[in-house]
Amino acid sequence: MKITKFPRSINNDHQKDIVLSQADLAKPVKTSETPNKELDRRKFMQTSFLALATTPVMALADESVKNDFPAWSTTLGKGLNEYGQPSKFEAGTKRGIAKAYGDLAPGTGSARTPIEKLEGIITPSGLHFDRSHNGTPEIDPSKHQLSIYGLVDKPLNFSVENLLRYPMISRTYFVECAGNSAANIIAPQPIQATAGTLHGLISCSDWTGIPLSVLLKEAGVNPAGKWIVAEGADAAGMSRSFPMEKAMDNAMIALYQNGERVRPEQGYPMRLLLPGWEGNMNVKWLRSLKVTAGPTHTKDETSKYTDPLPNGKARQFTFELGVKSIITKPSGMMKLPSKGLYEISGIAWSGAGKVARVELSTNGGKDWFDAELDGPSQAFCLVRFRAPWTWNGEPAFLQSRAIDEHGNVQPTRAAYKANNAVDGRYHNNTIVTWAVLADGSVQNAYL
Amino acid sequence: MKITKFPRSINNDHQKDIVLSQADLAKPVKTSETPNKELDRRKFMQTSFLALATTPVMALADESVKNDFPAWSTTLGKGLNEYGQPSKFEAGTKRGIAKAYGDLAPGTGSARTPIEKLEGIITPSGLHFDRSHNGTPEIDPSKHQLSIYGLVDKPLNFSVENLLRYPMISRTYFVECAGNSAANIIAPQPIQATAGTLHGLISCSDWTGIPLSVLLKEAGVNPAGKWIVAEGADAAGMSRSFPMEKAMDNAMIALYQNGERVRPEQGYPMRLLLPGWEGNMNVKWLRSLKVTAGPTHTKDETSKYTDPLPNGKARQFTFELGVKSIITKPSGMMKLPSKGLYEISGIAWSGAGKVARVELSTNGGKDWFDAELDGPSQAFCLVRFRAPWTWNGEPAFLQSRAIDEHGNVQPTRAAYKANNAVDGRYHNNTIVTWAVLADGSVQNAYL
Numbered sequence: 001m002k003i004t005k006f007p008r009s010i011n012n013d014h015q016k017d018i019v020l021s022q023a024d025l026a027k028p029v030k031t032s033e034t035p036n037k038e039l040d041r042r043k044f045m046q047t048s049f050l051a052l053a054t055t056p057v058m059a060l061a062d063e064s065v066k067n068d069f070p071a072w073s074t075t076l077g078k079g080l081n082e083y084g085q086p087s088k089f090e091a092g093t094k095r096g097i098a099k100a101y102g103d104l105a106p107g108t109g110s111a112r113t114p115i116e117k118l119e120g121i122i123t124p125s126g127l128h129f130d131r132s133h134n135g136t137p138e139i140d141p142s143k144h145q146l147s148i149y150g151l152v153d154k155p156l157n158f159s160v161e162n163l164l165r166y167p168m169i170s171r172t173y174f175v176e177c178a179g180n181s182a183a184n185i186i187a188p189q190p191i192q193a194t195a196g197t198l199h200g201l202i203s204c205s206d207w208t209g210i211p212l213s214v215l216l217k218e219a220g221v222n223p224a225g226k227w228i229v230a231e232g233a234d235a236a237g238m239s240r241s242f243p244m245e246k247a248m249d250n251a252m253i254a255l256y257q258n259g260e261r262v263r264p265e266q267g268y269p270m271r272l273l274l275p276g277w278e279g280n281m282n283v284k285w286l287r288s289l290k291v292t293a294g295p296t297h298t299k300d301e302t303s304k305y306t307d308p309l310p311n312g313k314a315r316q317f318t319f320e321l322g323v324k325s326i327i328t329k330p331s332g333m334m335k336l337p338s339k340g341l342y343e344i345s346g347i348a349w350s351g352a353g354k355v356a357r358v359e360l361s362t363n364g365g366k367d368w369f370d371a372e373l374d375g376p377s378q379a380f381c382l383v384r385f386r387a388p389w390t391w392n393g394e395p396a397f398l399q400s401r402a403i404d405e406h407g408n409v410q411p412t413r414a415a416y417k418a419n420n421a422v423d424g425r426y427h428n429n430t431i432v433t434w435a436v437l438a439d440g441s442v443q444n445a446y447l
Numbered sequence: 448m449k450i451t452k453f454p455r456s457i458n459n460d461h462q463k464d465i466v467l468s469q470a471d472l473a474k475p476v477k478t479s480e481t482p483n484k485e486l487d488r489r490k491f492m493q494t495s496f497l498a499l500a501t502t503p504v505m506a507l508a509d510e511s512v513k514n515d516f517p518a519w520s521t522t523l524g525k526g527l528n529e530y531g532q533p534s535k536f537e538a539g540t541k542r543g544i545a546k547a548y549g550d551l552a553p554g555t556g557s558a559r560t561p562i563e564k565l566e567g568i569i570t571p572s573g574l575h576f577d578r579s580h581n582g583t584p585e586i587d588p589s590k591h592q593l594s595i596y597g598l599v600d601k602p603l604n605f606s607v608e609n610l611l612r613y614p615m616i617s618r619t620y621f622v623e624c625a626g627n628s629a630a631n632i633i634a635p636q637p638i639q640a641t642a643g644t645l646h647g648l649i650s651c652s653d654w655t656g657i658p659l660s661v662l663l664k665e666a667g668v669n670p671a672g673k674w675i676v677a678e679g680a681d682a683a684g685m686s687r688s689f690p691m692e693k694a695m696d697n698a699m700i701a702l703y704q705n706g707e708r709v710r711p712e713q714g715y716p717m718r719l720l721l722p723g724w725e726g727n728m729n730v731k732w733l734r735s736l737k738v739t740a741g742p743t744h745t746k747d748e749t750s751k752y753t754d755p756l757p758n759g760k761a762r763q764f765t766f767e768l769g770v771k772s773i774i775t776k777p778s779g780m781m782k783l784p785s786k787g788l789y790e791i792s793g794i795a796w797s798g799a800g801k802v803a804r805v806e807l808s809t810n811g812g813k814d815w816f817d818a819e820l821d822g823p824s825q826a827f828c829l830v831r832f833r834a835p836w837t838w839n840g841e842p843a844f845l846q847s848r849a850i851d852e853h854g855n856v857q858p859t860r861a862a863y864k865a866n867n868a869v870d871g872r873y874h875n876n877t878i879v880t881w882a883v884l885a886d887g888s889v890q891n892a893y894l
Binding site: 080 | 526533536553566575586588703
């Protein structure tokens with residue numbers, strides 16, 4: 001292939017027009033006449049800006065912008081730093097903490113992602129939800145190893161240093177706790193709280209790690225090896241069984257999260273990722289993988305995370321999470337300041353693969369219209385949905401309903417209640433309703 | 448459409464097989480017989496794990512994994528926290544600081560992204576590079592506004608609060624400083640330093656904000672308005688001109704970065720984003736946009752960021768950054784511990800759109816082969832490239848060469864030298880060479 005030197009100077013009208021001597025720099029410069037391109041989402045944006053032209057604005061003379069300089073425009077700024085933090089004015093954007101046993105076990109419980117304050121699909125690593133059964137162990141990576149044993153030809157120990165030499169893949173995957181949104185099932189009356197407090201056990205990161213299949217092929221799985229039990233190095237010894245098919249399909253040993261090494265609360269120095277499957281199966285602080293003939297029926301998959309059914313039996317191993325969506329703006333505890341145009345925005349995902357579309361209703365499910373999916377919909381990944389909405393000042397019931405590539409549709413709360421025992425609470429992927437009252441306040445509601 | 452209740456319980460063999468009473472839980476459970484799927488990158492992974500089977504491993508009995516429990520496996524972990532930080536064992540993953548005037552102006556200079564320690568394509572916000580001319584202003588968003596004026600029908604001031612109500616879009620875009628990699632042009636002998644120190648003025652984030660076209664249409668651009676000058680609220684008053692075509696094409700007022708509000712070092716409460724164009728044009732702490740007939744020729748686009756040419760003239764307005772790639776693993780100051788298989792990994796990008804492919808050479812450009820692009824290649828976004836490489840213990844010269852969707856090819860250092868004056872240094876997108884010596888040490892080299 002021919003090497004083009006400085007190809008970017010070709011077809012760059014601005015640049016070609018203005019190769020000047022320094023003395024010429026005062027002269028006006030011709031600009032390109034190439035026609036404007038239109039925005040991809042032109043229609044949406046036109047709808048929006050026309051309506052928003054009614055928001056209060058202040059007439060401004062050319063000069064006035066120069067008059068008033070705040071202190072930060074006239075003084076030295078802060079020095080360069082090695083690892084940045086958010087603005088102090090955003091201190092309210094933090095994880096909401098729910099301790100299961102108070103200060104008896106300060107690490108047992110959950111820290112929830114404030115989804116109502118976030119945008120896009122990436123969760124900042126410092127705000128990724130954390131559900132821990134014994135707090136966060138502080139693991140020295142030089143003293144940690146991953147063991148693969150059981151029904152294999154060659155049991156193996158891997159140091160972290162050796163694992164970092166392996167070929168890697170990067171994928172953007174969500175992780176959701178099986179107990180996310182449980183309050184909306186077990187509370188007889190809707191709890192008034194933020195979207196993050198009610199539904200914040202969902203986060204999404206750009207994970208990089210080693211396909212588990214690579215390590216299993218190296219150990220050599222015996223024909224009798226049909227399942228694997230993964231165990232964490234935390235003192236709770238979180239242990240979960242999963243089928244060999246998943247291990248060989250898309251399971252990952254994650255070493256990096258959003259570019260840097262996995263955070264302590266997410267399993268440093270490594271965690272298991274089973275894309276689309278319930279959160280606790282993505283075992284953090286991973287220390288061992290034992291290949292077995294069948295499931296191990298650990299405490300974490302029998303006494304917990306099973307779904308009691310109306311017939312007195314329990315559904316065990318609800319691995320794949322349901323298709324789900326949540327409107328984050330507007331959402332619980334917010335207040336709309338005035339009538340007019342707003343953007344409805346939220347997140348959708350499916351444990352079965354890609355989200356195909358998200359439907360919205362502003363009248364509690366009587367009528368539905370399609371939201372716009374912002375950016376590509378990736379398998380086992382959050383997708384951001386958006387739609388313009390003009391609030392006329394009357395009460396409204398905002399709902400979102402996600403449909404995935406397999407035709408799975410987000411169910412109603414009533415359907416969950418009909419299909420589970422009265423004390424059921426896990427795997428709640430039902431439609432969320434936000435009621436907008438006449439005064440603009442937004443409340444959690446059951447419909 | 449028909450609502451499927453609990454669709455995920457359909458076609459879930461595990462789940463259907465094991466609806467059990469609690470008393471049944473001890474029984475072994477049949478597993479699904481669905482055939483394994485293959486990994487997308489099967490061939491690559493097979494190459495890798497077969498070779499890596501030679502890395503030292505320790506034989507392990509089923510029992511032995513249970514014997515030795517470190518303290519973190521037997522004690523309470525750390526408590527839940529509101530905003531997480533990296534492991535203390537990763538304290539070495541930090542921005543490298545280069546102050547231009549020492550402590551006279553501690554905020555003037557650059558903080559560089561340690562690209563050799565990162566994976567995937569997202570740069571953690573705390574490690575995004577920072578090039579500042581007067582440090583980081585601490586801006587109170589309630590006292591900040593964005594003014595749009597000049598050749599418009601209706602000059603407008605926007606409060607941050609009002610902007611947060613506007614329709615938004617999310618896009619993953621890189622930002623690169625025009626001075627990135629300058630040391631490899633101006634230093635007569637290659638400087639021995641890490642990839643981040645030499646080339647770390649490149650970062651990539653999931654940005655969310657308002658298309659600039661929406662705000663300009665609201666203000667009403669006069670027919671004579673062909674350019675815009677953007678000004679920052681920092682005391683350096685960074686100001687850059689750009690054509691109206693770019694503003695109407697894909698310019699964004701970014702309010703969110705990787706999910707949370709834009710970090711102070713990246714322009715809190717808002718910055719301009721001109722996808723693919725040189726870093727300083729993406730004006731941070733944005734306070735005003737003046738619509739003009741032509742470019743303003745500010746200090747930041749005349750005395751700086753112009754490219755002196757061999758003919759004594761200067762190229763002004765090199766807006767679009769060139770197609771570029773850098774191998775981050777292995778890279779400068781690393782040492783390969785032994786012969787054997789390694790993954791060559793790095794990042795590629797183009798100011799013109801999408802990267803089409805990345806070629807690799809291990810013999811200094813005599814022979815080239817294609818690297819694998821990991822994940823979708825998005826316009827104005829980093830893409831991660833990977834390839835397995837078996838080091839035979841002899842000296843090698845590792846190079847990467849990116850080609851974008853328009854056929855632009857990353858040039859050589861010699862080509863840059865031939866096309867620029869002796870004191871040229873900006874916009875260096877030339878091929879980087881890492882020399883691997885016989886002892887495994889990796890050095891920066893010119894070829």
